[in-house]
Amino acid sequence: EAGVAQSPRYKIIEKRQSVAFWCNPISGHATLYWYQQILGQGPKLLIQFQNNGVVDDSQLPKDRFSAERLKGVDSTLKIQPAKLEDSAVYLCASSLDVDSRSGELFFGEGSRLTVL
Amino acid sequence: AQSVAQPEDQVNVAEGNPLTVKCTYSVSGNPYLFWYVQYPNRGLQFLLKYITGDNLVKGSYGFEAEFNKSQTSFHLKKPSALVSDSALYFCAILRYSSASKIIFGSGTRLSIRP
Numbered sequence: 218e219a220g221v222a223q224s225p226r227y228k229i230i231e232k233r234q235s236v237a238f239w240c241n242p243i244s245g246h247a248t249l250y251w252y253q254q255i256l257g258q259g260p261k262l263l264i265q266f267q268n269n270g271v272v273d274d275s276q277l278p279k280d281r282f283s284a285e286r287l288k289g290v291d292s293t294l295k296i297q298p299a300k301l302e303d304s305a306v307y308l309c310a311s312s313l314d315v316d317s318r319s320g321e322l323f324f325g326e327g328s329r330l331t332v333l
Numbered sequence: 334a335q336s337v338a339q340p341e342d343q344v345n346v347a348e349g350n351p352l353t354v355k356c357t358y359s360v361s362g363n364p365y366l367f368w369y370v371q372y373p374n375r376g377l378q379f380l381l382k383y384i385t386g387d388n389l390v391k392g393s394y395g396f397e398a399e400f401n402k403s404q405t406s407f408h409l410k411k412p413s414a415l416v417s418d419s420a421l422y423f424c425a426i427l428r429y430s431s432a433s434k435i436i437f438g439s440g441t442r443l444s445i446r447p
């Protein structure tokens with residue numbers, strides 16, 4: 218079974234530039250998550266999709282971050298303009314269940330962003 | 334709101350010795366608790382979960398966790414540590430709001446010395 222695919226694995230940009238990350242979840246998984254993991258911290262949930270609808274984006278800095286999930290499958294997370302504090306690993310995860318209660322999230326390897 | 338805390342940033346254990354990685358939780362109602370592991374340059378991997386039932390739950394790679402309601406703890410354990418267990422471990426909890434979501438602790442780095 219193919220896992221969660223993310224790209225790019227690494228990205229270096231200057232502040233005020235824009236960047237986009239792509240995620241392809243496991244086939245058939247209803248829920249897709251984007252987490253931000255800053256060095257030395259635990260993952261922080263940015264946005265959660267159920268199929269192609271947003272169920273939680275309370276921690277997403279909406280003035281600069283945006284995300285969409287096309288046709289309930291792939292997802293893109295965009296940052297525009299980037300700030301130094303956005304340097305982090307962006308983790309995409311998916312789960313089969315629609316309410317996260319199983320707790321079994323499948324994570325991709327992450328996209329590491331460095332903002333200079 | 335439901336949350337977890339991992340009081341130790343780092344745990345060091347000799348190979349072959351038992352290991353414990355600590356986690357405490359805060360919740361109103363019954364908790365849904367989880368452990369994840371993150372190996373270097375890898376994504377997080379699910380280890381085990383507690384939802385209801387036996388207080389001792391078994392998971393992947395020989396790990397187990399003990400749920401203790403009176404102490405509001407969910408410590409991760411293994412009877413005999415391996416060098417390959419060296420990784421970052423995260424405790425997590427299901428938070429109920431308008432949507433259920435998984436909230437992670439700050440992580441504990443486990444280092445097993447040969």
